[in-house]
Each structure stands twice: as C-alpha cells, then as structure tokens.
Amino acid sequence: MSAHRGKTVSHAEFARMWFSPMTQAEIGAVLGITDSAVNHRANRRGLPPRKKGPAPALVDGPELRAMWDANVLTSAIAEHFGVSERTIRNVATRFGYPRRTGLGRASISMAEFRQLQAGRRMAAVAAAEQRATDRVWNRAS
Incomplete structure (x- = not known):
C-alpha cells in the first residue's frame, strides 16, 4: 500500500498558495493532504515559516x-x-x-x-x- 502524496504542483504554484491568505488547512484541501503535510512540503521547498494564529485584524482609526x-x-x-x-x-x-x-x-x-x-x-x-x-x-x- 503506497502513501497518499496528494496533488503535485510546481514550486511557483505552491509558493503562491503559501504566501496567500489561505490557511494551511485550505491549502491541504486543495492538494488533498493534511495541513501538517503542507507544512512539511513548505519546509522541503525552503519557504519561510508562517506566522501562527489568525491574521491580525486591521482595526483602528x-x-x-x-x-x-x-x-x-x-x-x-x-x-x-x-x-x-x-x-x-x-x-x-x-x-x-x-x-x-x-x-x-x-x-x-x-x-x-x-x-x-x-x-x-x-x-x-x-x-x-x-x-x-x-x-x-x-x-x-
């Protein structure tokens, strides 16, 4: 039985998703892998870690x-x-x-x-x- 590796995408496409506002879970859903696997792929591709937690709310003014x-x-x-x-x-x-x-x-x-x-x-x-x-x-x- 082979391990499920998800959808294969180019480095550029993966980087586009990684730097977009998509969560790791959303990227994983697109690729058919877990959010943990998304993180591993990013590490292997040399992408910087993402900030943890929800995006900061832009509230003031x-x-x-x-x-x-x-x-x-x-x-x-x-x-x-x-x-x-x-x-x-x-x-x-x-x-x-x-x-x-x-x-x-x-x-x-x-x-x-x-x-x-x-x-x-x-x-x-x-x-x-x-x-x-x-x-x-x-x-x-």
Whole structure:
C-alpha cells in the first residue's frame, strides 16, 4: 500500500498558495493532504515559516475612535469591523482610549451612532451655507 502524496504542483504554484491568505488547512484541501503535510512540503521547498494564529485584524482609526467616544456598544463595534469584542477592547487599551466603567451615559446602538453622525454632517453643511449666505447679504448691504 503506497502513501497518499496528494496533488503535485510546481514550486511557483505552491509558493503562491503559501504566501496567500489561505490557511494551511485550505491549502491541504486543495492538494488533498493534511495541513501538517503542507507544512512539511513548505519546509522541503525552503519557504519561510508562517506566522501562527489568525491574521491580525486591521482595526483602528478615526472611525473606531468616534464609535468608542460615542459609547457605541462594544458588540456593535466588533460586528462592524468583523472582529471579536475582545479585539476591540485590546485596541482601545493599546491606543489609550478612556476606560468604559458602565457608569455615566448609556451605550448606544450602531443605528443611533449613524443618526448622530448624519445629524453632525447636516449641521456642518447648514453652518457652511449660513456663512455663505451671510457673506452674500453683507456684500449686498
């Protein structure tokens, strides 16, 4: 009985899969081998080891900070960015966001946050239009 060796692919094709976002299990499924066998093939081909764990979530920036400051529910923020609540709390700690103690103002939903944002944008546009109108009327006087 011969050992199952899976699908044979070129070095270039294997390297393309290795450096892609595919997991070792997904590569193994394509090749018909285990994820451990994928790792062995990579070692034999001289490819560098992959980083362990899930891909880091790219979460930070003004949008997250605005949500945090508005006291949007952590679960809603996590769902918005496609990460866990723990990731959101870790990012908040890492970047020095103020702690949420549960005391004080109540948390808001993502829909309420979007309404607040829309209201602020509308107020800014109205203020700009008012300034423009005032300038026109001041010239006409």
